[in-house]
Amino acid sequence: MNASHTPSFAQLLECLRTNTLLGNPSLISQALQEDAQNESALFQLALACAGHERLDDAFFIFNCLEAANPTDPRIPYNLGLICSLRSDHAAALAAYERALSLAPDDLDALINQGATCNDLKDYAGALKALERATQINPGIKEAWLNLGIALNHLQSYEQSLRAYDQALALDPQYFEAWVNRSVPLNALKRYQEACTSCEKAIALRPNDAQGW
Structure with missing residues:
Protein backbone atom coordinates (compact mmCIF):
# COMPACT_ATOMS: atom_id res chain seq x y z
CA MET A 1 0.00 0.00 0.00
CA ASP A 105 31.63 12.13 13.31
CA ASP A 106 28.57 13.78 11.81
CA LEU A 107 29.88 17.19 10.73
CA ASP A 108 26.58 19.04 10.70
CA ALA A 109 25.75 17.83 14.20
CA LEU A 110 29.21 18.73 15.50
CA ILE A 111 29.08 22.24 14.03
CA ASN A 112 25.58 22.87 15.34
CA GLN A 113 26.54 21.44 18.71
CA GLY A 114 29.45 23.87 18.84
CA ALA A 115 27.33 26.84 17.80
CA THR A 116 24.71 25.92 20.41
CA CYS A 117 27.36 25.63 23.10
CA ASN A 118 28.43 29.16 22.15
CA ASP A 119 24.81 30.30 22.55
CA LEU A 120 24.78 28.72 26.00
CA LYS A 121 28.18 30.26 26.87
CA ASP A 122 29.68 26.79 27.22
CA TYR A 123 32.80 27.79 25.31
CA ALA A 124 34.85 24.78 26.41
CA GLY A 125 32.13 22.49 25.03
CA ALA A 126 32.04 24.50 21.82
CA LEU A 127 35.82 24.25 21.49
CA LYS A 128 35.74 20.47 21.79
CA ALA A 129 33.01 20.02 19.18
CA LEU A 130 34.39 22.53 16.69
CA GLU A 131 37.99 21.37 16.89
CA ARG A 132 36.72 17.90 16.09
CA ALA A 133 34.69 19.25 13.16
CA THR A 134 37.65 21.13 11.68
CA GLN A 135 39.83 18.05 12.04
CA ILE A 136 37.33 15.92 10.13
CA ASN A 137 36.84 18.52 7.40
CA PRO A 138 38.83 21.77 7.44
CA GLY A 139 36.86 23.13 4.49
CA ILE A 140 33.72 24.35 6.27
CA LYS A 141 33.76 28.07 7.02
CA GLU A 142 30.98 27.96 9.63
CA ALA A 143 33.05 25.59 11.76
CA TRP A 144 36.00 28.00 11.75
CA LEU A 145 33.75 30.98 12.49
CA ASN A 146 32.18 29.34 15.53
CA LEU A 147 35.58 28.06 16.64
CA GLY A 148 36.86 31.63 16.50
CA ILE A 149 33.94 32.79 18.66
CA ALA A 150 34.63 30.11 21.28
CA LEU A 151 38.37 30.84 21.35
CA ASN A 152 37.77 34.57 21.68
CA HIS A 153 35.54 34.04 24.72
CA LEU A 154 38.22 31.76 26.17
CA GLN A 155 40.65 34.68 25.72
CA SER A 156 42.77 32.70 23.27
CA TYR A 157 42.93 35.70 20.99
CA GLU A 158 45.73 34.66 18.64
CA GLN A 159 44.08 31.28 18.06
CA SER A 160 40.73 32.99 17.59
CA LEU A 161 42.24 35.24 14.94
CA ARG A 162 43.72 32.25 13.13
CA ALA A 163 40.31 30.56 13.10
CA TYR A 164 38.67 33.62 11.52
CA ASP A 165 41.48 33.79 8.98
CA GLN A 166 40.84 30.15 8.08
CA ALA A 167 37.17 31.01 7.50
CA LEU A 168 38.15 33.94 5.30
CA ALA A 169 40.59 31.80 3.33
CA LEU A 170 37.58 29.67 2.42
CA ASP A 171 35.34 32.67 1.70
CA PRO A 172 36.91 36.14 1.44
CA GLN A 173 33.41 37.66 1.33
CA TYR A 174 32.38 36.14 4.67
CA PHE A 175 30.86 39.13 6.47
CA GLU A 176 30.52 37.44 9.86
CA ALA A 177 34.19 36.46 9.87
CA TRP A 178 35.35 40.02 9.08
CA VAL A 179 33.15 41.43 11.86
CA ASN A 180 34.15 38.90 14.49
CA ARG A 181 37.82 39.08 13.53
CA SER A 182 37.96 42.64 14.85
CA VAL A 183 37.12 41.48 18.38
CA PRO A 184 40.34 39.54 19.18
CA LEU A 185 42.32 42.21 17.29
CA ASN A 186 40.93 44.87 19.65
CA ALA A 187 41.78 42.64 22.61
CA LEU A 188 45.33 42.36 21.27
CA LYS A 189 45.45 46.18 20.87
CA ARG A 190 45.97 45.79 17.13
CA TYR A 191 43.54 48.59 16.48
CA GLN A 192 44.48 49.45 12.90
CA GLU A 193 43.97 45.83 11.84
CA ALA A 194 40.67 45.78 13.72
CA CYS A 195 39.57 48.88 11.81
CA THR A 196 40.55 47.23 8.53
CA SER A 197 38.44 44.17 9.37
CA CYS A 198 35.46 46.37 10.20
CA GLU A 199 35.92 48.33 6.98
CA LYS A 200 35.92 45.05 5.01
CA ALA A 201 32.66 44.08 6.74
CA ILE A 202 31.09 47.50 6.06
CA ALA A 203 32.05 47.28 2.39
CA LEU A 204 30.15 43.99 2.19
CA ARG A 205 27.10 45.17 4.16
CA PRO A 206 27.05 48.94 4.56
CA ASN A 207 23.64 48.91 6.23
CA ASP A 208 24.51 46.32 8.90
CA ALA A 209 25.12 47.86 12.32
CA GLN A 210 27.65 45.23 13.41
CA GLY A 211 30.41 46.52 11.18
CA TRP A 212 29.92 50.11 12.30
Missing part, protein backbone atom coordinates in the same frame (compact mmCIF):
# COMPACT_ATOMS: atom_id res chain seq x y z
CA ASN A 2 1.32 3.45 -0.87
CA ALA A 3 2.24 5.39 2.26
CA SER A 4 0.16 8.41 1.29
CA HIS A 5 -2.95 6.22 0.86
CA THR A 6 -3.08 4.50 4.24
CA PRO A 7 -6.13 5.58 6.25
CA SER A 8 -4.19 7.00 9.18
CA PHE A 9 -1.74 8.84 6.94
CA ALA A 10 -4.57 10.41 4.98
CA GLN A 11 -6.22 11.44 8.25
CA LEU A 12 -2.90 12.84 9.45
CA LEU A 13 -2.62 14.99 6.33
CA GLU A 14 -6.14 16.27 6.90
CA CYS A 15 -5.23 17.18 10.48
CA LEU A 16 -2.24 19.11 9.19
CA ARG A 17 -4.47 20.94 6.73
CA THR A 18 -6.89 21.91 9.52
CA ASN A 19 -4.18 22.61 12.14
CA THR A 20 -5.43 19.86 14.44
CA LEU A 21 -2.50 17.43 14.36
CA LEU A 22 -1.32 18.20 17.90
CA GLY A 23 -4.72 17.17 19.23
CA ASN A 24 -4.45 13.72 17.63
CA PRO A 25 -1.26 12.21 19.03
CA SER A 26 -2.13 8.61 18.16
CA LEU A 27 -2.30 9.19 14.41
CA ILE A 28 1.44 8.90 13.82
CA SER A 29 1.79 5.61 15.68
CA GLN A 30 -1.20 4.27 13.76
CA ALA A 31 0.33 5.35 10.45
CA LEU A 32 3.62 3.68 11.36
CA GLN A 33 1.80 0.44 12.20
CA GLU A 34 -0.13 0.45 8.94
CA ASP A 35 2.84 0.62 6.58
CA ALA A 36 6.61 0.68 7.15
CA GLN A 37 6.98 3.12 4.25
CA ASN A 38 5.07 5.69 6.25
CA GLU A 39 8.17 6.35 8.37
CA SER A 40 10.04 7.79 5.38
CA ALA A 41 6.97 9.76 4.32
CA LEU A 42 6.55 11.17 7.83
CA PHE A 43 10.19 12.22 7.91
CA GLN A 44 9.73 14.18 4.68
CA LEU A 45 6.48 15.61 6.00
CA ALA A 46 8.24 16.87 9.13
CA LEU A 47 10.93 18.51 6.97
CA ALA A 48 8.21 20.16 4.90
CA CYS A 49 6.50 21.46 8.04
CA ALA A 50 9.80 22.92 9.27
CA GLY A 51 10.42 24.50 5.87
CA HIS A 52 7.02 26.21 6.08
CA GLU A 53 7.73 27.43 9.64
CA ARG A 54 5.20 25.06 11.19
CA LEU A 55 7.71 24.26 13.89
CA ASP A 56 5.29 22.81 16.44
CA ASP A 57 4.00 20.27 13.91
CA ALA A 58 7.53 19.39 12.78
CA PHE A 59 8.69 19.03 16.39
CA PHE A 60 5.71 16.78 17.18
CA ILE A 61 6.29 14.49 14.19
CA PHE A 62 10.05 14.17 14.77
CA ASN A 63 9.46 13.40 18.46
CA CYS A 64 7.09 10.59 17.50
CA LEU A 65 9.55 9.29 14.93
CA GLU A 66 12.38 9.28 17.46
CA ALA A 67 10.27 7.27 19.88
CA ALA A 68 9.52 4.76 17.11
CA ASN A 69 13.09 4.66 15.74
CA PRO A 70 15.69 5.81 18.27
CA THR A 71 18.64 4.66 16.11
CA ASP A 72 18.31 7.13 13.22
CA PRO A 73 20.67 10.10 13.91
CA ARG A 74 18.88 12.29 11.37
CA ILE A 75 15.84 12.53 13.63
CA PRO A 76 17.45 14.05 16.75
CA TYR A 77 19.62 16.22 14.49
CA ASN A 78 16.52 17.76 12.93
CA LEU A 79 14.93 18.09 16.35
CA GLY A 80 18.00 20.08 17.34
CA LEU A 81 17.54 22.41 14.39
CA ILE A 82 13.91 22.98 15.29
CA CYS A 83 14.74 23.62 18.94
CA SER A 84 17.37 26.15 17.84
CA LEU A 85 14.79 27.93 15.70
CA ARG A 86 12.55 28.05 18.77
CA SER A 87 15.47 29.51 20.79
CA ASP A 88 15.39 26.49 23.10
CA HIS A 89 19.16 26.05 23.09
CA ALA A 90 19.30 23.57 25.96
CA ALA A 91 16.88 21.21 24.21
CA ALA A 92 18.78 21.72 20.94
CA LEU A 93 22.05 20.75 22.59
CA ALA A 94 20.51 17.62 24.09
CA ALA A 95 19.18 16.65 20.65
CA TYR A 96 22.55 17.16 18.95
CA GLU A 97 24.18 15.05 21.67
CA ARG A 98 21.72 12.23 20.96
CA ALA A 99 22.50 12.50 17.25
CA LEU A 100 26.25 12.39 17.92
CA SER A 101 25.89 9.37 20.20
CA LEU A 102 24.63 7.56 17.09
CA ALA A 103 26.96 9.19 14.54
CA PRO A 104 29.98 10.64 16.40
Whole structure:
Protein backbone atom coordinates (compact mmCIF):
# COMPACT_ATOMS: atom_id res chain seq x y z
CA MET A 1 0.00 0.00 0.00
CA ASN A 2 1.32 3.45 -0.87
CA ALA A 3 2.24 5.39 2.26
CA SER A 4 0.16 8.41 1.29
CA HIS A 5 -2.95 6.22 0.86
CA THR A 6 -3.08 4.50 4.24
CA PRO A 7 -6.13 5.58 6.25
CA SER A 8 -4.19 7.00 9.18
CA PHE A 9 -1.74 8.84 6.94
CA ALA A 10 -4.57 10.41 4.98
CA GLN A 11 -6.22 11.44 8.25
CA LEU A 12 -2.90 12.84 9.45
CA LEU A 13 -2.62 14.99 6.33
CA GLU A 14 -6.14 16.27 6.90
CA CYS A 15 -5.23 17.18 10.48
CA LEU A 16 -2.24 19.11 9.19
CA ARG A 17 -4.47 20.94 6.73
CA THR A 18 -6.89 21.91 9.52
CA ASN A 19 -4.18 22.61 12.14
CA THR A 20 -5.43 19.86 14.44
CA LEU A 21 -2.50 17.43 14.36
CA LEU A 22 -1.32 18.20 17.90
CA GLY A 23 -4.72 17.17 19.23
CA ASN A 24 -4.45 13.72 17.63
CA PRO A 25 -1.26 12.21 19.03
CA SER A 26 -2.13 8.61 18.16
CA LEU A 27 -2.30 9.19 14.41
CA ILE A 28 1.44 8.90 13.82
CA SER A 29 1.79 5.61 15.68
CA GLN A 30 -1.20 4.27 13.76
CA ALA A 31 0.33 5.35 10.45
CA LEU A 32 3.62 3.68 11.36
CA GLN A 33 1.80 0.44 12.20
CA GLU A 34 -0.13 0.45 8.94
CA ASP A 35 2.84 0.62 6.58
CA ALA A 36 6.61 0.68 7.15
CA GLN A 37 6.98 3.12 4.25
CA ASN A 38 5.07 5.69 6.25
CA GLU A 39 8.17 6.35 8.37
CA SER A 40 10.04 7.79 5.38
CA ALA A 41 6.97 9.76 4.32
CA LEU A 42 6.55 11.17 7.83
CA PHE A 43 10.19 12.22 7.91
CA GLN A 44 9.73 14.18 4.68
CA LEU A 45 6.48 15.61 6.00
CA ALA A 46 8.24 16.87 9.13
CA LEU A 47 10.93 18.51 6.97
CA ALA A 48 8.21 20.16 4.90
CA CYS A 49 6.50 21.46 8.04
CA ALA A 50 9.80 22.92 9.27
CA GLY A 51 10.42 24.50 5.87
CA HIS A 52 7.02 26.21 6.08
CA GLU A 53 7.73 27.43 9.64
CA ARG A 54 5.20 25.06 11.19
CA LEU A 55 7.71 24.26 13.89
CA ASP A 56 5.29 22.81 16.44
CA ASP A 57 4.00 20.27 13.91
CA ALA A 58 7.53 19.39 12.78
CA PHE A 59 8.69 19.03 16.39
CA PHE A 60 5.71 16.78 17.18
CA ILE A 61 6.29 14.49 14.19
CA PHE A 62 10.05 14.17 14.77
CA ASN A 63 9.46 13.40 18.46
CA CYS A 64 7.09 10.59 17.50
CA LEU A 65 9.55 9.29 14.93
CA GLU A 66 12.38 9.28 17.46
CA ALA A 67 10.27 7.27 19.88
CA ALA A 68 9.52 4.76 17.11
CA ASN A 69 13.09 4.66 15.74
CA PRO A 70 15.69 5.81 18.27
CA THR A 71 18.64 4.66 16.11
CA ASP A 72 18.31 7.13 13.22
CA PRO A 73 20.67 10.10 13.91
CA ARG A 74 18.88 12.29 11.37
CA ILE A 75 15.84 12.53 13.63
CA PRO A 76 17.45 14.05 16.75
CA TYR A 77 19.62 16.22 14.49
CA ASN A 78 16.52 17.76 12.93
CA LEU A 79 14.93 18.09 16.35
CA GLY A 80 18.00 20.08 17.34
CA LEU A 81 17.54 22.41 14.39
CA ILE A 82 13.91 22.98 15.29
CA CYS A 83 14.74 23.62 18.94
CA SER A 84 17.37 26.15 17.84
CA LEU A 85 14.79 27.93 15.70
CA ARG A 86 12.55 28.05 18.77
CA SER A 87 15.47 29.51 20.79
CA ASP A 88 15.39 26.49 23.10
CA HIS A 89 19.16 26.05 23.09
CA ALA A 90 19.30 23.57 25.96
CA ALA A 91 16.88 21.21 24.21
CA ALA A 92 18.78 21.72 20.94
CA LEU A 93 22.05 20.75 22.59
CA ALA A 94 20.51 17.62 24.09
CA ALA A 95 19.18 16.65 20.65
CA TYR A 96 22.55 17.16 18.95
CA GLU A 97 24.18 15.05 21.67
CA ARG A 98 21.72 12.23 20.96
CA ALA A 99 22.50 12.50 17.25
CA LEU A 100 26.25 12.39 17.92
CA SER A 101 25.89 9.37 20.20
CA LEU A 102 24.63 7.56 17.09
CA ALA A 103 26.96 9.19 14.54
CA PRO A 104 29.98 10.64 16.40
CA ASP A 105 31.63 12.13 13.31
CA ASP A 106 28.57 13.78 11.81
CA LEU A 107 29.88 17.19 10.73
CA ASP A 108 26.58 19.04 10.70
CA ALA A 109 25.75 17.83 14.20
CA LEU A 110 29.21 18.73 15.50
CA ILE A 111 29.08 22.24 14.03
CA ASN A 112 25.58 22.87 15.34
CA GLN A 113 26.54 21.44 18.71
CA GLY A 114 29.45 23.87 18.84
CA ALA A 115 27.33 26.84 17.80
CA THR A 116 24.71 25.92 20.41
CA CYS A 117 27.36 25.63 23.10
CA ASN A 118 28.43 29.16 22.15
CA ASP A 119 24.81 30.30 22.55
CA LEU A 120 24.78 28.72 26.00
CA LYS A 121 28.18 30.26 26.87
CA ASP A 122 29.68 26.79 27.22
CA TYR A 123 32.80 27.79 25.31
CA ALA A 124 34.85 24.78 26.41
CA GLY A 125 32.13 22.49 25.03
CA ALA A 126 32.04 24.50 21.82
CA LEU A 127 35.82 24.25 21.49
CA LYS A 128 35.74 20.47 21.79
CA ALA A 129 33.01 20.02 19.18
CA LEU A 130 34.39 22.53 16.69
CA GLU A 131 37.99 21.37 16.89
CA ARG A 132 36.72 17.90 16.09
CA ALA A 133 34.69 19.25 13.16
CA THR A 134 37.65 21.13 11.68
CA GLN A 135 39.83 18.05 12.04
CA ILE A 136 37.33 15.92 10.13
CA ASN A 137 36.84 18.52 7.40
CA PRO A 138 38.83 21.77 7.44
CA GLY A 139 36.86 23.13 4.49
CA ILE A 140 33.72 24.35 6.27
CA LYS A 141 33.76 28.07 7.02
CA GLU A 142 30.98 27.96 9.63
CA ALA A 143 33.05 25.59 11.76
CA TRP A 144 36.00 28.00 11.75
CA LEU A 145 33.75 30.98 12.49
CA ASN A 146 32.18 29.34 15.53
CA LEU A 147 35.58 28.06 16.64
CA GLY A 148 36.86 31.63 16.50
CA ILE A 149 33.94 32.79 18.66
CA ALA A 150 34.63 30.11 21.28
CA LEU A 151 38.37 30.84 21.35
CA ASN A 152 37.77 34.57 21.68
CA HIS A 153 35.54 34.04 24.72
CA LEU A 154 38.22 31.76 26.17
CA GLN A 155 40.65 34.68 25.72
CA SER A 156 42.77 32.70 23.27
CA TYR A 157 42.93 35.70 20.99
CA GLU A 158 45.73 34.66 18.64
CA GLN A 159 44.08 31.28 18.06
CA SER A 160 40.73 32.99 17.59
CA LEU A 161 42.24 35.24 14.94
CA ARG A 162 43.72 32.25 13.13
CA ALA A 163 40.31 30.56 13.10
CA TYR A 164 38.67 33.62 11.52
CA ASP A 165 41.48 33.79 8.98
CA GLN A 166 40.84 30.15 8.08
CA ALA A 167 37.17 31.01 7.50
CA LEU A 168 38.15 33.94 5.30
CA ALA A 169 40.59 31.80 3.33
CA LEU A 170 37.58 29.67 2.42
CA ASP A 171 35.34 32.67 1.70
CA PRO A 172 36.91 36.14 1.44
CA GLN A 173 33.41 37.66 1.33
CA TYR A 174 32.38 36.14 4.67
CA PHE A 175 30.86 39.13 6.47
CA GLU A 176 30.52 37.44 9.86
CA ALA A 177 34.19 36.46 9.87
CA TRP A 178 35.35 40.02 9.08
CA VAL A 179 33.15 41.43 11.86
CA ASN A 180 34.15 38.90 14.49
CA ARG A 181 37.82 39.08 13.53
CA SER A 182 37.96 42.64 14.85
CA VAL A 183 37.12 41.48 18.38
CA PRO A 184 40.34 39.54 19.18
CA LEU A 185 42.32 42.21 17.29
CA ASN A 186 40.93 44.87 19.65
CA ALA A 187 41.78 42.64 22.61
CA LEU A 188 45.33 42.36 21.27
CA LYS A 189 45.45 46.18 20.87
CA ARG A 190 45.97 45.79 17.13
CA TYR A 191 43.54 48.59 16.48
CA GLN A 192 44.48 49.45 12.90
CA GLU A 193 43.97 45.83 11.84
CA ALA A 194 40.67 45.78 13.72
CA CYS A 195 39.57 48.88 11.81
CA THR A 196 40.55 47.23 8.53
CA SER A 197 38.44 44.17 9.37
CA CYS A 198 35.46 46.37 10.20
CA GLU A 199 35.92 48.33 6.98
CA LYS A 200 35.92 45.05 5.01
CA ALA A 201 32.66 44.08 6.74
CA ILE A 202 31.09 47.50 6.06
CA ALA A 203 32.05 47.28 2.39
CA LEU A 204 30.15 43.99 2.19
CA ARG A 205 27.10 45.17 4.16
CA PRO A 206 27.05 48.94 4.56
CA ASN A 207 23.64 48.91 6.23
CA ASP A 208 24.51 46.32 8.90
CA ALA A 209 25.12 47.86 12.32
CA GLN A 210 27.65 45.23 13.41
CA GLY A 211 30.41 46.52 11.18
CA TRP A 212 29.92 50.11 12.30
